[in-house]
Amino acid sequence: MGVLNVTPDSFSDGGLYFNTEQALDQGRRLIADGADILDIGGESTRPGSDAVPAEEEKKRILPVITELRKGTDVLISVDTTKADVAEAALDAGADIINDISAGRFDRRILSLAAERDVPVILMHMLGIPKSMQVEPHYDDLLPEIKAFFEERIEAAVLQGVKRDQLILDPGIGFGKRHQDNLCLLKHLRYVGGLERPLLVGVSRKSFIGRILHDAPLEERMEGTIAAALISMLHGAHILRVHDVAAIKKAVTVAEAIMYNTRYCGSAESGGTNREHHV
Numbered sequence: 001m002g003v004l005n006v007t008p009d010s011f012s013d014g015g016l017y018f019n020t021e022q023a024l025d026q027g028r029r030l031i032a033d034g035a036d037i038l039d040i041g042g043e044s045t046r047p048g049s050d051a052v053p054a055e056e057e058k059k060r061i062l063p064v065i066t067e068l069r070k071g072t073d074v075l076i077s078v079d080t081t082k083a084d085v086a087e088a089a090l091d092a093g094a095d096i097i098n099d100i101s102a103g104r105f106d107r108r109i110l111s112l113a114a115e116r117d118v119p120v121i122l123m124h125m126l127g128i129p130k131s132m133q134v135e136p137h138y139d140d141l142l143p144e145i146k147a148f149f150e151e152r153i154e155a156a157v158l159q160g161v162k163r164d165q166l167i168l169d170p171g172i173g174f175g176k177r178h179q180d181n182l183c184l185l186k187h188l189r190y191v192g193g194l195e196r197p198l199l200v201g202v203s204r205k206s207f208i209g210r211i212l213h214d215a216p217l218e219e220r221m222e223g224t225i226a227a228a229l230i231s232m233l234h235g236a237h238i239l240r241v242h243d244v245a246a247i248k249k250a251v252t253v254a255e256a257i258m259y260n261t262r263y264c265g266s267a268e269s270g271g272t273n274r275e276h277h278v
Contacts, residue, residue: 001037001077001240001278002030003203006060007044023064031074033245036277037096037238040065040089041079045100045174047133054084061085062092069093077121083108090116100125100174102152103159114160121167121199122152126175136175141183142190145170149194167238169199173206181207185227188234201240202227203247225250233258238277248278 006023027038042060043052057080065076069092077096078089083106086097095118102122103110113120124145126136138144149168157163170184170191184191185202192198202208208223209215215223221243228239228247232254241247255276 001039001199001238002027002033002035002244003201003240003242004030004038004040004064005044006040006042006064020063020067024067027064027068028071030244031068031072034248034278035074035244037075037077038068039077039079039098039240040068040094041098042085043080045079045129047129047173049129051128051130054082057082057085058088062088065089065092065094081105081109083112087112090118095119096121098169099123100129100169100171102148103155104152107159110156110159110161113156113165114162117162117165119165119167120156120161121169122149122156123169123174124148124171129174132175136177136180138180141180142187145184146191146194149191149196153194153196163196167197167199168194169201169240172200172202178207178210181205185230185234188231188236192235197237198235199238199240200228200231200236202231203241203243221246229254232276236276241278244278251276251278 004023004027030038040061042057061078069076075096076094077098078086078094079098080086081099081101086109097109097113097118098121099109100123102124110120126132153163153166156166168191172181172184188198203224204217204220208220208227212220212223224241224243225246228241229250231239232251239247
């Protein structure tokens with residue numbers, strides 16, 4: 001899943017693709033680099049960010065979705081918490097709703113997903129983007145996140161969303177301490193026990209910079225690749241990234257090593273072919 005932020009203030013690439021033509025160029029570049037999904041958003045959700053009115057969000061993303069839809073069959077995801085924005089994006093050609101609030105900020109977004117019979121990504125987050133990183137706390141991280149997803153899955157199903165249309169995102173960096181991020185990535189299969197596909201977004205995030213002695217954004221590529229591959233090996237099905245070409249190559253090599261059984265003969269200890277989406 002390639003990230004396309006049509007915003008002036010996203011944490012990693014805010015402002016680079018705020019202009020519609022620049023956003024279109026970047027979207028086409030991500031497709032050429034091998035993205036299976038484009039995730040297009042018009043509201044920054046970085047720590048400390050403020051909400052954007054729905055009309056402004058639509059103004060930013062709809063021309064981009066409409067134009068990209070004309071030229072590609074790649075899946076398009078709309079990154080929003082607002083049902084009005086999601087509905088307009090679906091009308092413009094989007095295929096997936098990616099809601100960082102998991103249907104908590106605007107309850108109609110779940111009934112919309114059910115009505116349109118489209119996949120919806122439910123993400124775990126403490127609080128709201130404005131305050132989520134102000135002393136987040138868990139008594140027992142993994143069970144609390146699993147319980148959150150169990151409740152959100154039930155809420156979605158009650159609104160008519162088919163269970164097989166749900167994708168779960170543990171929300172790395174969203175209301176998480178440094179140690180929480182590391183624990184989640186190490187134990188993704190615990191959340192995977194809910195038997196829904198997992199989406200993981202680690203691209204260029206601050207926990208990578210911290211591990212690499214406060215490395216700035218532009219020096220987090222290698223760390224992002226490492227975190228993405230660990231996520232894949234621990235159960236992630238979709239990787240949400242900015243640098244599609246590099247991650248795609250890394251995943252291709254990792255899959256060839258881990259899941260190709262042609263050469264092991266009787267020593268093969270098990271392993272199945274899997275496909276991961278970037």
